[in-house]
């Protein structure tokens with residue numbers, strides 16, 4: 183069972199030992215790909231394990247990673263999709279399942295944005311018409327402290343760890359807080375109606391506080407944490423903040439990751455249910471700038 187402890191331990195690893203994974207750890211990754219849960223039937227998601235990562239990483243520079251800064255790792259899993267949001271949300275959900283399950287085997291991981299699918303597929307020799315929507319690096323972590331500082335001290339011209347890590351010209355579009363800074367629960371939860379923030383006590387009475395606390399640990403692109411949750415009698419709506427600066431693919435990946443975390447948190451808290459992604463469920467009161475991503479419907 184995936185638990186709070188596991189997610190608390192999780193953080194993005196951006197610096198890996200160059201050695202390839204041992205035979206048994208490689209088998210773990212292969213097995214995870216085979217055993218990944220089904221989030222949605224016929225989503226079209228495929229996962230490909232790439233093994234000579236250290237050799238390929240320099241070639242991928244400019245085509246993947248924030249601002250084209252590729253993260254070098256001995257192994258990657260590439261997630262490819264057919265058209266449509268469903269596959270991209272599924273990629274987020276399943277990809278993060280892979281990350282947390284790999285962590286059980288002490289393998290570090292980091293999501294990597296794909297900026298140019300055509301060139302990524304060419305370099306990785308992936309013969310498919312599908313789009314490479316994301317990569318995930320896997321390997322043995324090098325220096326633990328390096329991974330959480332990517333968004334630290336990111337004011338312009340600051341000599342922060344970002345400069346060391348090859349992000350000299352980063353602009354503070356997303357967050358000025360240290361990487362792992364997370365919003366408080368109250369900043370992303372509404373009860374019954376959009377805009378109505380509940381007391382923590384109400385969430386405790388409903389038994390939802392732990393699941394929502396767990397939600398805070400989810401990773402997101404640029405640590406945006408774009409999610410809002412609207413609690414209803416029948417379930418919980420995931421509403422995501424949209425952005426015209428970020429691709430639709432990334433926004434769907436973030437939504438899928440959020441769905442995975444909320445579901446794990448709810449299941450750990452004893453709530454059974456499943457996600458309904460039918461956009462017809464969208465509540466008209468949701469303001470512009472936000473999109474309905476799915477409803478977790480209680481059984």
Ligand SMILES: Cc1cc2nc3c(=O)[nH]c(=O)nc-3n(C[C@H](O)[C@H](O)[C@H](O)COP(=O)(O)O)c2cc1C
Pocket residue numbers: 192193194196246247248253292293294295316329330332333361362399400401402403404405432435436439
């Ligand atoms: C869809 C997605 C794409 C990401 N792409 C990158 C990337 O290209 N480069 C990178 O260094 N981190 C990337 N990240 C990692 C986030 O920056 C990281 O999850 C976030 O800052 C929170 O930090 P944490 O994962 O250590 O908790 C990505 C995360 C997500 C969810």
